Amino acid sequence: TPTFRIAVIxxxxxxxxxxxxxxxxxQAAAARFGFELDCxxxxxxxxxxxxxxxxxxxxxxxxxxxxxxxxYFGAVGWPATVPDHVSLWGxxxxxRREFDQYINLRPVRLFEGVPCPLAGRKPGDIDYLxxxxxxxxxxxxxxxxxxxxxxxEIVIQESVFSRHGTDRVLRFAYETARxxxxxxxxxxxxxxxxxxxxPWWDGRADAIGLDYPExxxxxxxxxxxxxxxxxxxxxxDVVVASNLFGDILSDLGPAxxxxxxxxxxxxxxxxxxxxxxxxxVHGSAxxxxxxxxxxxxxxxxxxxxxxxxxxxxQSAGRAAHDAILGAxxxxxxxxxxxxxxxxxxxxxxxxxxxxxxxxxx
Ligand code: NAD
Ligand code: IPM
Ligand code: MN
Numbered sequence: 001t002p003t004f005r006i007a008v009i010x011x012x013x014x015x016x017x018x019x020x021x022x023x024x025x026x027q028a029a030a031a032r033f034g035f036e037l038d039c040x041x042x043x044x045x046x047x048x049x050x051x052x053x054x055x056x057x058x059x060x061x062x063x064x065x066x067x068x069x070x071x072y073f074g075a076v077g078w079p080a081t082v083p084d085h086v087s088l089w090g091x092x093x094x095x096r097r098e099f100d101q102y103i104n105l106r107p108v109r110l111f112e113g114v115p116c117p118l119a120g121r122k123p124g125d126i127d128y129l130x131x132x133x134x135x136x137x138x139x140x141x142x143x144x145x146x147x148x149x150x151x152x153e154i155v156i157q158e159s160v161f162s163r164h165g166t167d168r169v170l171r172f173a174y175e176t177a178r179x180x181x182x183x184x185x186x187x188x189x190x191x192x193x194x195x196x197x198x199p200w201w202d203g204r205a206d207a208i209g210l211d212y213p214e215x216x217x218x219x220x221x222x223x224x225x226x227x228x229x230x231x232x233x234x235x236x237d238v239v240v241a242s243n244l245f246g247d248i249l250s251d252l253g254p255a256x257x258x259x260x261x262x263x264x265x266x267x268x269x270x271x272x273x274x275x276x277x278x279x280x281v282h283g284s285a286x287x288x289x290x291x292x293x294x295x296x297x298x299x300x301x302x303x304x305x306x307x308x309x310x311x312x313x314q315s316a317g318r319a320a321h322d323a324i325l326g327a328x329x330x331x332x333x334x335x336x337x338x339x340x341x342x343x344x345x346x347x348x349x350x351x352x353x354x355x356x357x358x359x360x361x
Contacts, residue, residue, distance in 0.1 A: 003036040004310050007068040007275070009045050011091075013284025014294035014347075015074020021296035021351025022072065025327075026303040028355040029320035035311070039072075045091035047078030056082075056090030062098070065275065070306050071095060073279035074299065078286065089141065092279075096134050099274035101267035102165065103172050104132035104246060105305070106281055108253035108263065113333035114341060118230060118256055126257055128236035129180075131173040132246025134267055136165045139243045161197045161242070166204045172270065173240035174212040180237060185209075187219045188241035188249065201242065222248075229253055250281050259340040261295025264302035266309060278306035292346045295338040297328055300354055304328075320358075327357035 010019040023039065030037045042064070043049060044057045056076075058064065065071070076091045077084055095101065110116055110126035118126075142158035170187075177185040187205045191198035202219055209217055218235075220228070222245045228235055229252050241249055254263035263281035280298030288294055304324035311317020331353050337343025338350055345353075 001034060001036050002311070002316070003038055004069045005067060006037050006039045006306075007065050007071045008039050008041045009071060009073045010041070010043075011045055011074040011076040011284065012047050012078045012087075013075060013286050013289040014282075015076065015284050017289070017292055017294050017347050018280065018296040018299035019072075019074045021347055021354075022074075022299035022303045024351050024355045025300045025324060025358055026072075026307060026320075028358045029304075029307060029324055032323065032359055032361065033316045033320040035316055035320075040068075045073075045076055047076075047082050047087060050082050050087065050090075056087055057094070068275050069310055070275050071277040072303065072306060073277050075280065075282065075284040077284045080286065092277075093139065095277050096267055099269055099277070100135065101269050101274070101277055102133065102135045102168060103266075103268040103270060104130075104134040104250075105266040105268060106130040106132060106246070106250040106253070106263065107301075108250070108257060110257045111262070111329060111332045114258040114262075116256070116258060118233065121233065121256075126233040126253075128233070128253070129176065129238050130246055130250045130253060131169065131176060131238060131240045132250060133165065133169040133241065133243050134246075135243075136160045136162060137243035159197060161201065163204070166201060167208055170205055170208040170240060171211075173238055174208060174215055177215045177238040178212055182237040183214055184216050184218070184237035186225065186236055186239045187217060188222050188225050188239060188245045189219060190222045190245075191219075192221060205240075225249070226252060229256060254281060259295060260298070261338065261340045262297045262301065264298050264305055266302070266305040268309065276306075276309055278302040278309075292348060293339050294347050295340050296347050296351045297332075297354075300324065300351070301328060323358050323361040324354070326361060327354045330357055 010016045050056050107129050110123050112123045138159045143156040146154045189198040189201045191202050254260045260282045265281050267277040304321045307317045308321035336345030336349050
């Protein structure tokens with residue numbers, strides 16, 4: 001039996017509530033499709049660990065993760081006790097960088113049975129993939145404050161776009177677009193106002209695009225692109241964006257499909273030199289934590305992406321992925337549903353309903 005080693009990191013807040021449902025479903029899929037998941041749970045990368053140790057992770061976190069095939073990650077952040085930039089730079093952002101997970105894949109899809117906040121839209125109208133650059137760009141710790149505390153105070157925060165980092169995410173996006181039916185790529189930039197890095201991004205998109213004549217390309221400024229996510233979602237197939245723009249688009253997109261509680265993500269090191277990380281797009285949601293009402297589907301769908309990636313699209317993993325997606329579709333259509341979708345079911349009930357359908361598939 002093929003066995004995969006999974007590091008399970010629930011994190012904070014609703015990460016701890018949706019993770020058991022994610023595990024329930026991926027384990028059901030493993031049992032049904034004939035592979036084994038050897039899961040080890042880590043309690044670090046959490047505000048509780050920080051409270052006890054003054055840091056988010058043990059110094060030997062990398063050692064502890066040696067040999068794992070993937071990280072299954074809930075959410076980190078508890079701003080009441082740890083500043084967000086401390087908790088996130090000390091955990092998730094560290095994984096993305098140290099494991100060179102330079103692709104953040106974030107599918108956006110409107111499902112049958114989910115009320116769409118956009119008037120007149122039906123399933124099929126919203127079905128695209130955000131490919132977010134995940135290791136550089138606007139997310140840096142480069143810069144500083146000068147003349148702090150005076151009226152002359154100056155803050156500088158640098159952005160970093162390397163040719164290597166930009167070309168590889170663009171190439172991945174072109175490859176992904178070419179493999180899809182519509183073969184369309186939208187490049188999100190802001191080459192009017194951000195006058196150095198963004199025209200350069202557009203130039204790199206043109207250069208890489210020479211290798212992909214089958215892919216049609218639409219470069220859009222991020223401001224109007226955001227408006228079109230709302231007004232013309234059928235325009236989109238694959239959307240590639242820098243780290244920050246991709247972050248914003250990957251909350252906006254799911255919001256147009258009814259809730260961010262559905263949105264999954266795959267933080268990939270495509271070459272598999274390091275483990276990849278699978279997590280919901282959403283955060284720890286302190287405002288609803290402790291009630292067991294969070295939607296577990298983002299966590300569960302992320303688990304499906306994990307199984308597909310781990311098995312490299314081999315039949316058992318692809319079948320497991322498809323079975324989980326099918327179960328999610330069925331439960332969104334027929335219930336039970338959590339409150340963000342207008343239902344009254346709790347987190348556990350939705351997890352069980354999806355797991356049962358996977359086992360019966
Ligand atoms: P959030 O995603 O945690 O919550 C935003 C809103 O969406 C809240 O009203 C919340 O109740 C709701 N929501 C989120 N997930 C839901 C779900 N599964 N079901 C139902 N409703 C859901 O974003 P935030 O409030 O900006 O951040 C809270 C904390 O999470 C912060 O510490 C932030 O830094 C952190 N965060 C972590 C991650 C991550 O670990 N990947 C992602 C985003 C935010
Ligand atoms: C996400 C999150 C993170 C990000 C935060 C928590 C640092 O919002 O994964 O989308 O901005 O990348
Ligand atoms: Mn985000």
